[in-house]
Amino acid sequence: MRTVCDATARRITTCAQMLGGITLALLLAQPACAHAQAADTKSTDPAPSAETYQTIYLNNLTQQNDLNEIQSALRNMLPKAKLYGIPSQNAIAVRGTAEDVQLAQKICADLDRAKKVYRLTFTIHDAESGQHGDAHHFVLVAASGGKTTFKQGSKVPIVTGAYDAATPAQNSQVQYQDVGLNIEASVDAYAEGGLRLHSKVEQSSVAEEKSGMGSQDPIVTQTVLDDTSHLTPGKPFVLGSIYIPGSARQQEIEVVADLVR
Numbered sequence: 001m002r003t004v005c006d007a008t009a010r011r012i013t014t015c016a017q018m019l020g021g022i023t024l025a026l027l028l029a030q031p032a033c034a035h036a037q038a039a040d041t042k043s044t045d046p047a048p049s050a051e052t053y054q055t056i057y058l059n060n061l062t063q064q065n066d067l068n069e070i071q072s073a074l075r076n077m078l079p080k081a082k083l084y085g086i087p088s089q090n091a092i093a094v095r096g097t098a099e100d101v102q103l104a105q106k107i108c109a110d111l112d113r114a115k116k117v118y119r120l121t122f123t124i125h126d127a128e129s130g131q132h133g134d135a136h137h138f139v140l141v142a143a144s145g146g147k148t149t150f151k152q153g154s155k156v157p158i159v160t161g162a163y164d165a166a167t168p169a170q171n172s173q174v175q176y177q178d179v180g181l182n183i184e185a186s187v188d189a190y191a192e193g194g195l196r197l198h199s200k201v202e203q204s205s206v207a208e209e210k211s212g213m214g215s216q217d218p219i220v221t222q223t224v225l226d227d228t229s230h231l232t233p234g235k236p237f238v239l240g241s242i243y244i245p246g247s248a249r250q251q252e253i254e255v256v257a258d259l260v261r
Contacts, residue, residue, distance in 0.1 A: 058112045117260040125252040144189040153180010201225045
């Protein structure tokens, strides 16, 4: 009986030793597994994207503000990219990830579109004492979103002061004022084909009477028509009528806008 018990005890001891060895092996293997797992996790992290550079040229700019608007849109859409506008080249330099540069190119392609160009024909009908007289036509060309100016007349000198007044070589300070017809027009096209026109028609002339400030100071009479209208291309539109100061003359101003391209 004792022999059997001794054998059983030896087997129990052997099993305990084997279990202890397995446990120790597992404990020793855990740091290595954790290290390997950490290494695997680190290797799967995405690497930072490399930056690239691109110069985007814009072909349809008509004024400085167009470049500023496109540049502002890019800054808002691509806050991490570096942008620099080059007005002399009508271009924008972009530095950023490949995705940023690709998106910048798409935004510029969407915004840099050819603008519609209109021919604006202003007709001024003269009338006096209810009788219609001659009609004068003035043609201006303006791009959508742009402004154009027409001037016809003279420059009248106006003395504004003098220097070296205490010496025989006294000199006068003179400024010149435009007198005649002045037309300013800006157009904005709608997607549905309509057109918004802001126009300013100014008529000025030198009056016969003299200023009480001095014989050299003229009196300039002026009439201004400043209006914003909604036009249909090809259809005449009457902006209004103006009276010529100091006379019985009246002028009716009409405009028609025709799409050029």
